[in-house]
Amino acid sequence: MxxxxxxxxxxxxxxxxxxxxxxxxxxxxxxxxxxxxxxxxxxxxxxxxxxxxxxxxxxxxxxxxxxxxxxxxxxxxxxxxxxxxxxxxxxxxxxxxxxxxxxxxxxxxxxxxxxxxxxxxxxxxxxxxxxxxxPLTKNDDILKIAINSTGGDVNLGNLLYQAFTKIGINGMINVETANSKYSSLVINAGFQFDRGYVSHKFINNFDTSSCEYDDCLVLVSDLELNTIDDAVMIMQAVMKAGKPLLLITEKIEKKPLITFINNYMKNKIQFVAVKIPSFGKYRKAVLQDISIATGAELLSKDKGNSFKQLQPSFFGSVKKCSVTRSSCTLIIKNKYKTSILRRIEFLENQLVENESTYETSFISERIAKMSGGVAIIQIGAHSDVELNDKLLRIEDAKNATFAALTKGVIxxxxxxxxxxxxxxxxxxxxxxxxxxxxxxxxxxxxxxxxxxxxxxxxxxxxxxxxxxxxxxxxxxxxxxxxxxxxxxxxxxxxxxxxxxxxxxxxxxxxxxxxxxxxxxxxxxxxxxxxxxxxxxxxxxxxxxxxx
The missing domain is CATH 1.10.560.10 (GroEL-like equatorial domain)
Structure with missing residues (x-):
């Protein structure tokens, strides 16, 4: 009642x-x-x-x-x-x-x-x-507001300042718990996604167990590579260009994969392949981002494309690609900056219009990757009490510094x-x-x-x-x-x-x-x-x- x-x-x-x-x-x-x-x-x-x-x-x-x-x-x-x-x-x-x-x-x-x-x-x-x-225009001013926002903690303020100066306001800054007692900063430069090579046979840097190429071609596709003929078409285009190739595709069947490996081992081609990043409906959006960032044209089944229609215009390029067992990092060329900025502006408009927490987080992550950097501040402490206090301080300081850089200060x-x-x-x-x-x-x-x-x-x-x-x-x-x-x-x-x-x-x-x-x-x-x-x-x- x-x-x-x-x-x-x-x-x-x-x-x-x-x-x-x-x-x-x-x-x-x-x-x-x-x-x-x-x-x-x-x-x-x-x-x-x-x-x-x-x-x-x-x-x-x-x-x-x-x-x-x-x-x-x-x-x-x-x-x-x-x-x-x-x-x-x-x-x-x-x-x-x-x-x-x-x-x-x-x-x-x-x-x-x-x-x-x-x-x-x-x-x-x-x-x-x-x-x-x-507005904040001087680096000293950014450093001071970062330190003040962390409650006067000079070490945390310096880490936050370095993160913002290295990746900019469009980059993404994540806060994680460190395995040690000391805090540190890790910068993942370039466009990075969490997919590694499909075979360890493509490793060419055994010190880091990675495959690295400079001035590398990029082919982006959501097609499945099922036949040896498709593999031959790709290899012919790569040999004609005389450059390494990073292939990002849905799936490579066993026979075409063996064909790539055999030709790679015989030094006929420089090649590495990774699977499409992300899951479900978000895959196509990420592929479009990669295509724009590298200047490639997306080979898509929605357009009715196939590998037999492969032309030189479908290939993009990057300054450098580095592929490990679990990640792929692309260093983008400057000539694609204009296209990337237009894409970022489009994503920012989507961010304003979207109310879903998950969608907002996904779009923010895409903007950060397109901007060319993700910074991870790893927080260490001598006790759980100190760790909890530092995590709260750095999270508040990160948001406050971002607000100061974008909207100014008083x-x-x-x-x-x-x-x-x-x-x-x-x-x-x-x-x-x-x-x-x-x-x-x-x-x-x-x-x-x-x-x-x-x-x-x-x-x-x-x-x-x-x-x-x-x-x-x-x-x-x-x-x-x-x-x-x-x-x-x-x-x-x-x-x-x-x-x-x-x-x-x-x-x-x-x-x-x-x-x-x-x-x-x-x-x-x-x-x-x-x-x-x-x-x-x-x-x-x-x-x-x-x-």
């Missing part, structure tokens, strides 16, 4: 859930933020400093408090998906505004005025962000929010519409909160520092590492402009929704939440210990 709940105490409980979640996030924010230990007496304690991971491990017995907690979780997840970093900053900002906004609405203020005012002000600030953001350390707050103070003085002044005052106060907690975590007085900051230009802020007011922009303490855009955009979208809530409809009083049960049957929230 449904229960209608519309008492003011329930609003207070929602605010309590928001406050508790924001309070936990405030402990972790900034370079000197504290760690949080999450323990439910059943599993091993987890030590975290990442906002997304922390809110994922929170739950609440009281349903009304759970609503407030859920809202902050959604905000954090939204920013994590779009930027990857700054989740605690956004959670604190939105949490403070929602708490004060709910108090005003509960006391009789019209939520329509609140909603319209917040939307208008956030739009103005977003326009300001677009105006003041600047002054970091939540200092920009403080300057935005000061800017809105002047706007408040000239504002004529009275109903917009209250939401403006709320936002002015909330914008200061992230920086306040950063300063508090560094054991300084936020109020005196804020009083000094309002007299300085936009690039000046408080550096928690050195405990002084300095030029953060010149020191490389910057944040992706996408973080501030995402924070304000999320605030303008989610605040009107929660502030317009008037009644709770509960289908069942005994709502089951993801919480811990002790031996006595008493429900408890996972314990949070401030380290």
């Amino acid at each position: 449904k229960n209608s709940i519309c008492k003011s105490r329930n609003i207070d409980q929602i605010k309590s859930g928001i406050h508790r979640t924001s309070k936990i996030l405030s402990l972790t924010i900034g370079p000197r933020g504290k760690n949080i230990v999450i323990w439910n007496k059943i599993e091993t304690p987890i030590i975290l400093n990442d906002g997304t991971s922390i809110v994922n491990n929170l739950s609440n017995v009281n349903f009304n408090e759970h609503i407030g907690q859920y809202v902050i979780k959604e905000v954090v997840h939204n920013v994590n998906n779009s930027v990857g970093d700054g989740t605690s900053t956004t959670g604190i900002l939105v949490g403070d505004l929602l708490q004060n906004g709910l108090s005003l609405i509960n006391s009789g203020y019209r939520f329509q005025n609140m909603s319209e005012g917040l939307t208008k002000i956030c739009y103005l600030l977003i326009q300001k962000i677009n105006h003041i953001a600047w 002054t970091g350390g939540a200092t920009s929010f403080v300057h935005f707050s000061n800017l809105l103070q002047y706007y408040l003085m000239i504002l004529q519409v009275i109903k917009e002044k209250i939401p403006l005052k709320l936002l002015i106060n909330s914008l200061k909160k992230p920086a306040e907690h950063i300063i508090e975590n560094s054991e300084n007085n936020p109020y005196s520092i804020h009083r000094d900051l309002v007299t300085y230009p936009f690039e000046i802020g408080f550096d928690s590492n050195s405990n002084c007011i300095t030029n953060l922009a010149s020191e490389g303490v910057n944040d992706p402009s996408m973080l501030f855009f995402s924070s304000l955009n999320t605030l303008s979208k989610i605040a009107p929704v929660l502030l317009s809530v008037k009644m709770l409809l509960v289908k069942n009083k005994n709502i089951k939440l993801d919480i811990t049960t002790t031996n006595k049957g008493v429900l408890k929230i996972p314990r949070l210990l401030n380290m």
Whole structure:
């Protein structure tokens, strides 16, 4: 049976859930933020400093408090998906505004005025962000933001910087666990796919157990090579060209394969064959990518082609090919760059239009391979606790650095929010519409909160520092590492402009929704939440210990 709940105490409980979640996030924010230990007496304690991971491990017995907690979780997840970093900053900002906004609405203020005012002000600030953001053009700036994004870890920041500089923003960066205690970077240059030679007889580099050719022809086909006649047609074309050949095809039957091997062993041809990469419906897409990257024309059964129709125009070429037992790497020629860029643009448009997680991942991987590089950051550590912390840091830093490279940066350390707050103070003085002044005052106060907690975590007085900051230009802020007011922009303490855009955009979208809530409809009083049960049957929230 449904229960209608519309008492003011329930609003207070929602605010309590928001406050508790924001309070936990405030402990972790900034370079000197504290760690949080999450323990439910059943599993091993987890030590975290990442906002997304922390809110994922929170739950609440009281349903009304759970609503407030859920809202902050959604905000954090939204920013994590779009930027990857700054989740605690956004959670604190939105949490403070929602708490004060709910108090005003509960006391009789019209939520329509609140909603319209917040939307208008956030739009103005977003326009300001677009105006003041600047691109990262120097390598030193990229290195600094990579180090800052990893929480000041110089080693991880350097690995991330090297990965971005070597493969670019269109490349793919994967994070893996290393087998050793030390972190390292592995770059897979060129177009690489996970298919090796069909026979070890084609090996010509016995030191690496691979087959390597320079200035190699490439023939791409989804046909099955069934007869010796087909093999002879291919070998005649290769011998006429006088170059090595990499054959990528569906299947080679035993007799034509033996024909290739015998002629290779007699030094009549330089040859290696691999099977088509990928599976199912994705095979054709990958074959088209390889054809474009190498300048080859795809021999396809859909076109009615056969090996008997083989012409010199069907062959593409690469600077170098290297084929091992399990992989094939192609170093692409520069003359195909224009075609590759057009293909990447086409794939990026597909990426924007696609909502499937798997499809998005597959298209992103294709873009990375077409761009010519995949970087693997292998994370090592001396303990599982350290490893878990490093993995969370590098994943956030990777996303934040990418956002900074693509959308630009503005002054970091939540200092920009403080300057935005000061800017809105002047706007408040000239504002004529009275109903917009209250939401403006709320936002002015909330914008200061992230920086306040950063300063508090560094054991300084936020109020005196804020009083000094309002007299300085936009690039000046408080550096928690050195405990002084300095030029953060010149020191490389910057944040992706996408973080501030995402924070304000999320605030303008989610605040009107929660502030317009008037009644709770509960289908069942005994709502089951993801919480811990002790031996006595008493429900408890996972314990949070401030380290």
